[in-house]
Amino acid sequence: MREIFQTKSAKTLSLNYLILHNLLPITGNSVCFFCRTEPESLEHLFFTCNYLAEVREETRRWLEEEGCHSFDRRSITEMTGIQTDYHNTIISVYKETIWIYRNRAIYQKPAQKTTIFKRLEAEVKSHLRHAV
Numbered sequence: 001m002r003e004i005f006q007t008k009s010a011k012t013l014s015l016n017y018l019i020l021h022n023l024l025p026i027t028g029n030s031v032c033f034f035c036r037t038e039p040e041s042l043e044h045l046f047f048t049c050n051y052l053a054e055v056r057e058e059t060r061r062w063l064e065e066e067g068c069h070s071f072d073r074r075s076i077t078e079m080t081g082i083q084t085d086y087h088n089t090i091i092s093v094y095k096e097t098i099w100i101y102r103n104r105a106i107y108q109k110p111a112q113k114t115t116i117f118k119r120l121e122a123e124v125k126s127h128l129r130h131a132v
C-alpha cells in the first residue's frame with residue numbers, strides 16, 4: 001500500500017488521489033489564477049508558480065527542520081519517499097491549501113502569500129492534534 005492511504009482525513013485522501021492520477025480539474029488552457037501569467041497546470045501550481053514561490057520555500061524549510069528532505073515532484077504528486085506521518089501531513093496539507101486558495105482565486109484576488117502559509121501552518125497543527 002502506498003503511503004497515501006495512511007492519511008486520515010477523507011478530504012486529504014481524495015485530493016492526494018486526484019493529484020496522483022492527474023484528475024484535478026485543471027484545464028491547461030486558462031491562465032494560472034495566482035500569477036495570471038503562466039498557463040495553469042498541476043506542475044505549475046505545485047512546483048513552479050512564481051506567486052507561490054515563498055509558500056513552497058517556507059514549506060520546504062519547515063520540512064527540513066523536521067528532518068524531511070524530500071519535497072520534490074515524486075513526494076508531492078506520488079507521495080513516495082514520505083518518511084513520517086508528519087512529513088505526510090505537511091505535504092498533504094500543502095496541496096490542500098494551495099488547491100483551496102486556487103479555487104477562491106477564480107472569483108477574487110489571490111490571497112497574500114503570508115495568509116496562505118499561515119493557513120497551511122494552522123491546518124497542519126490541527127491535523128496533528130486530531131491524529132493523537
Ligand SMILES: [Zn+2]
Nearest residue numbers: 032034035049
Ligand atoms: Zn502561477
